[in-house]
Amino acid sequence: MKRSTIILVGSTKGGVGKSTTAINLALEGKNRGKRVLLMDTDEQATIDKFIRKRTTYLETNKISDIDDIESVIQRSNIPKFLRQNLDRYDWIIIDTSGKTSEEFVKAGLFADFVISPTTPCEADNDELASLQKILSQINTLRDANDVEALLCYTFMNKVDPKTLNTFFKSEKAKVKELLSNGDYPHINLMKQYLTYYNVYQKMHGGGYGVVETKDRAKGQFQVFVNEICEIESRINK
């Protein structure tokens, strides 16, 4: 059986959309017929709170929870847990906290790639430098174990559509230029970005993903997931 793809959602900042991305990615993966595990390593336990709300959502919509995503809170024994579960899922999606890099590093030793949300105002020098620092730390350890380098794909989240041709455009150009200067060997900028949509705020309390709504955020998120699938197939080659 094929081994799971381990997708780490990480950033050095909180509030940029890690948990939101992890949840929607998991639900879209499930829609595409994948066996998905959502792993919460953050003490904020956003995933856990979401899953509790989801029970009501599933009951109301008469969806069998057997077909649903599975989730687990795992703050210790991450390596052991991953080793034991590698055959059981197509995707293991790991949500990390922005506060400490501890889980990021631990999960990073096993992950296939990282996706990292950033927002147009925070996509700065300092943030990318601290992200690269963690990746370098992880990759020194991976290299010592003869494992290929972990690559990170960053994307802009909460983009204000009114700024597509102004602020967003210049921020994106800045990030692109920074990333091409050789100081960030493990970070790539994704083609897709995600717009600021109100449905992202509502989904946490409602226990559903934007990909389960008819909101315009759905189509955009699905195109975003297509890019993640392209990354996955490149890495698994």
Ligand SMILES: Nc1ncnc2c1ncn2[C@@H]1O[C@H](COP(=O)(O)OP(=O)(O)O)[C@@H](O)[C@H]1O
């Ligand atoms: N694209 C988006 N549009 C609007 N709100 C968003 C978007 N992405 C995330 N949010 C909101 O931003 C807040 C922080 O998101 P969260 O996923 O919890 O961040 P993190 O896990 O990085 O701390 C939440 O209220 C979430 O609903």
Ligand SMILES: [Mg+2]
């Ligand atoms: Mg979070």
